[in-house]
Amino acid sequence: MNETIARELETWPPRIESAVARCGQHIHNYTIISSVSSTQDTARQLNAPPGTAIIAGQQTAGRGRFGRSWSGEPGQGTYVTIILQWNDAPRLAIACAVAVTDTLRSLAQNKTEFGIKWPNDVLARPSTNQPWKKISGVLVEQFNSRAVIGIGINVHQQSWPDELADRAISLHQLGIETERIAVIESLLLSLNTALSLDDKQLVKRFVELDMMTGCHCSFTSGGEKYTGQIIAIDPQRGLSVLLDGEQSPRWFDADRTTLHDLPFSRPS
Numbered sequence: 001m002n003e004t005i006a007r008e009l010e011t012w013p014p015r016i017e018s019a020v021a022r023c024g025q026h027i028h029n030y031t032i033i034s035s036v037s038s039t040q041d042t043a044r045q046l047n048a049p050p051g052t053a054i055i056a057g058q059q060t061a062g063r064g065r066f067g068r069s070w071s072g073e074p075g076q077g078t079y080v081t082i083i084l085q086w087n088d089a090p091r092l093a094i095a096c097a098v099a100v101t102d103t104l105r106s107l108a109q110n111k112t113e114f115g116i117k118w119p120n121d122v123l124a125r126p127s128t129n130q131p132w133k134k135i136s137g138v139l140v141e142q143f144n145s146r147a148v149i150g151i152g153i154n155v156h157q158q159s160w161p162d163e164l165a166d167r168a169i170s171l172h173q174l175g176i177e178t179e180r181i182a183v184i185e186s187l188l189l190s191l192n193t194a195l196s197l198d199d200k201q202l203v204k205r206f207v208e209l210d211m212m213t214g215c216h217c218s219f220t221s222g223g224e225k226y227t228g229q230i231i232a233i234d235p236q237r238g239l240s241v242l243l244d245g246e247q248s249p250r251w252f253d254a255d256r257t258t259l260h261d262l263p264f265s266r267p268s
């Protein structure tokens with residue numbers, strides 16, 4: 001780890017301590033580690049109890065959904081894992097996506113549009129005539145009857161490898177300059193709030209932020225490729241899609257399904 005990041009990390013403990021103290025209900029412990037392979041692995045190695053946040057300065061082998069890798073360039077993004085009592089994974093995943101969106105909106109002071117690509121990618125676009133790109137991803141895993149929820153947010157990245165250039169964006173690229181610790185503080189507080197929403201409130205928030213209902217999309221589910229129009233999204237049941245050539249919609253669950261397309265505009 002370089003000296004700049006080491007100095008940056010020295011400022012984190014009191015700020016995270018204070019954010020966690022304000023969270024109270026869902027997050028009450030934290031561990032800060034300068035460099036890890038993946039905060040998801042650290043959570044397992046520490047066998048951390050529910051309510052613990054694992055926060056890393058950098059990740060050398062961050063992972064995403066479906067075995068994809070998650071870029072962990074030193075000092076560029078935020079890498080947080082929260083351990084929660086495992087009760088309802090789809091609900092937890094959606095609460096996390098809502099929390100990330102709230103965090104980004106508040107950091108952007110509502111000057112940038114953010115939305116959710118089901119189940120839990122958070123998208124942003126720099127202006128109305130530009131395409132949406134991914135700024136954050138959430139990974140939900142299970143360990144010892146606990147939910148291990150990993151959240152990555154792109155903060156300072158100035159460029160991307162070719163394969164991500166059309167799909168990924170950072171706060172810096174949106175013109176939002178902020179410290180990583182400010183993103184983490186806000187995330188912990190937003191998570192605590194979103195996890196406290198009841199089912200009705202959570203669905204209402206998700207529907208406001210959902211970018212995909214109404215879109216015609218290609219997607220993979222259980223290894224099969226499909227195309228069709230998304231009719232509805234339900235946090236429990238998943239995606240209801242009217243497949244091309246079919247007469248009635250089918251449900252596809254979040255565990256096995258990944259949408260390929262990014263929306264160009266929010267469907268009406």
Ligand code: BTN
Nearest residue numbers: 038062063064065137138150152
């Ligand atoms: C995805 O979009 O596929 C999910 C990405 C999740 C990335 C975060 S970063 C913190 C935590 N540690 C990991 O290895 N992955 C998650």
